Amino acid sequence: MRQVRWRRISKFLLAAIALALMFAIPMRQARSTCDPSYPTICIAPPPPDLDCADIAYRNFPVLPPDPHNFDGGPNRRPDGVGCELPP
Ligand SMILES: [Ca+2]
Numbered sequence: 001m002r003q004v005r006w007r008r009i010s011k012f013l014l015a016a017i018a019l020a021l022m023f024a025i026p027m028r029q030a031r032s033t034c035d036p037s038y039p040t041i042c043i044a045p046p047p048p049d050l051d052c053a054d055i056a057y058r059n060f061p062v063l064p065p066d067p068h069n070f071d072g073g074p075n076r077r078p079d080g081v082g083c084e085l086p087p
Contacts (some may be wrong), residue, residue: 035067035068036063037062037063037064037065037066037067037068038057038060038061038062038063038070038082039061039063040060040061041057041060043055043057043068045067046067046068049067049068049069050068050070051068052070052082052083055070055083057082057083058083058084058085059081059082059083059084059085060081060082060083061080061081061082062078062080062081062082063080066078066082070082070083
């Protein structure tokens with residue numbers, strides 16, 4: 001009787017571990033490939049250092065530290081919006 005119960009518990013534990021791995025592995029990949037400075041799009045952190053000409057996104061939210069410097073530049077002050085289209 002105890003063996004049957006233990007088998008059920010171990011089956012449940014194996015299923016729980018498998019489920020946890022199924023969800024944890026893709027989340028870890030997403031975290032390592034998408035830089036948190038660009039929360040609405042997925043851009044990998046440098047290297048390589050990208051410029052606006054290297055990506056298709058425009059007018060997207062940018063959070064510090066903005067490692068690619070999509071927001072701001074030599075003649076622009078950072079305003080939290082990356083790769084703005086010219087007015
Ligand atoms: Ca900007």
